[in-house]
Amino acid sequence: MTKLAQWLLGLLLLGGVWATVTFDLLDLDPPPACREVFWPLPVYLLVAFGCYSLATIGYRVATFNDCEDAAQELQQQIRQAKEELSRKGMRL
Amino acid sequence: MAAVRERKGARDGTGDMYSVLLPTYNERENLPIIVWLLVKYFGESGYKYEIIIIDDGSPDGTLEVAKQLQKIYGEDKILLRPREKKLGLGTAYIHGMQHASGNFIIIMDADLSHHPKFIPEFIKKQKEGNFDIVSGTRYIGNGGVYGWDLKRKLISRGANFLSQVLLRPGASDLTGSFRLYKKTVLQKLVDNCVSKGYVFQMEMIVRARQFNYTIGEVPISFVDRVYGESKLGGNEIVSFLKGLLTLFATT
Ligand SMILES: Nc1nc2c(ncn2[C@@H]2O[C@H](COP(=O)(O)OP(=O)(O)O)[C@@H](O)[C@H]2O)c(=O)[nH]1
Ligand SMILES: [Mg+2]
Numbered sequence: 001m002t003k004l005a006q007w008l009l010g011l012l013l014l015g016g017v018w019a020t021v022t023f024d025l026l027d028l029d030p031p032p033a034c035r036e037v038f039w040p041l042p043v044y045l046l047v048a049f050g051c052y053s054l055a056t057i058g059y060r061v062a063t064f065n066d067c068e069d070a071a072q073e074l075q076q077q078i079r080q081a082k083e084e085l086s087r088k089g090m091r092l
Numbered sequence: 093m094a095a096v097r098e099r100k101g102a103r104d105g106t107g108d109m110y111s112v113l114l115p116t117y118n119e120r121e122n123l124p125i126i127v128w129l130l131v132k133y134f135g136e137s138g139y140k141y142e143i144i145i146i147d148d149g150s151p152d153g154t155l156e157v158a159k160q161l162q163k164i165y166g167e168d169k170i171l172l173r174p175r176e177k178k179l180g181l182g183t184a185y186i187h188g189m190q191h192a193s194g195n196f197i198i199i200m201d202a203d204l205s206h207h208p209k210f211i212p213e214f215i216k217k218q219k220e221g222n223f224d225i226v227s228g229t230r231y232i233g234n235g236g237v238y239g240w241d242l243k244r245k246l247i248s249r250g251a252n253f254l255s256q257v258l259l260r261p262g263a264s265d266l267t268g269s270f271r272l273y274k275k276t277v278l279q280k281l282v283d284n285c286v287s288k289g290y291v292f293q294m295e296m297i298v299r300a301r302q303f304n305y306t307i308g309e310v311p312i313s314f315v316d317r318v319y320g321e322s323k324l325g326g327n328e329i330v331s332f333l334k335g336l337l338t339l340f341a342t343t
Contacts, residue, residue, distance in 0.1 A: 002340075002343060003258060003340050008259075009280070057246070065235065065236025065238070067235065067237060067238040067314070070207065070315055074207065075202065077125070078318070082124075082125070085128060088164050088329060089160075090164060091160065
């Protein structure tokens with residue numbers, strides 16, 4: 001199954017449960033309080049996911065390591081390499 | 093003396109050999125440095141290796157530089173497998189691999205953004221879990237980048253988050269191209285990957301998960317190229333999104 005199919009299946013299942021309760025498709029007569037909570041649920045989930053995404057990405061951008069030391073080490077090694085290579089007869 | 097050298101040559105006693113594929117296009121300034129670093133770190137760690145340089149007719153004379161390096165370090169260590177003209181990165185790997193005699197293949201950029209000091213760590217990691225693939229990652233642990241502004245970090249993190257959500261690939265750095273593969277595994281992946289260019293790296297890791305290959309990860313620092321300019325860029329974001337959606341719908 002492709003990732004797309006997995007997503008569609010998941011959304012279909014969730015949507016099915018949501019529609020069943022909200023429109024009482026099975027005539028289960030759920031308490032009104034329950035339906036009250038259920039009908040805006042997709043919006044809640046969407047907003048929650050959006051917030052989670054933004055928070056996660058924001059946090060990861062803020063904590064993205066700046067490898068200052070690695071850059072300095074590389075600069076030093078570039079000098080070393082050039083020195084040694086020209087000693088070995090390399091035209092740089 | 094001989095005993096010492098022998099012990100060093102086969103320090104891990106497994107007879108493993110590592111072929112490093114270096115695709116180059118206009119890297120005359122970077123190539124000597126990257127080769128020097130490779131020789132240094134392989135020498136210190138004592139693993140058996142070869143470096144395969146695949147130059148695509150660079151107009152800046154990269155091949156000439158490669159020939160000089162071959163003279164210095166020997167034809168058994170530096171192999172030149174040039175091609176006439178620029179045929180792209182994906183086919184460069186395939187071309188190089190055909191000439192590799194190691195049972196492991198290391199793929200890295202020649203522009204000094206991938207530092208050879210991580211290779212011994214890759215190898216250690218691979219042996220720890222007998223992993224099929226070890227992937228360098230900028231996104232976890234001590235991994236990171238140098239020379240990126242806020243915008244680039246944001247795009248990178250955003251793109252990475254989106255691809256993690258959509259593809260759940262089981263590896264944290266999809267677009268990085270600093271990796272170690274078992275040769276048989278790389279062969280199988282290359283045979284099954286259809287995308288070209290930039291998306292190729294992404295597809296490799298996604299297919300790897302499909303085939304249930306095991307993936308180990310090593311945090312790496314990615315230092316933006318010092319010399320020369322990137323050949324990709326431009327519509328990188330567009331091709332990334334296209335590739336992502338293609339993989340989303342087909343794997
Ligand atoms: N042989 C070959 N090497 C290439 C080609 N395009 C890029 N490269 C090399 O692939 C590596 C990565 O390319 P680069 O331009 O740095 O891509 P970026 O790091 O994604 O910006 C470098 O070592 C380049 O020299 C190509 O068409 N043929
Ligand atoms: Mg680069």
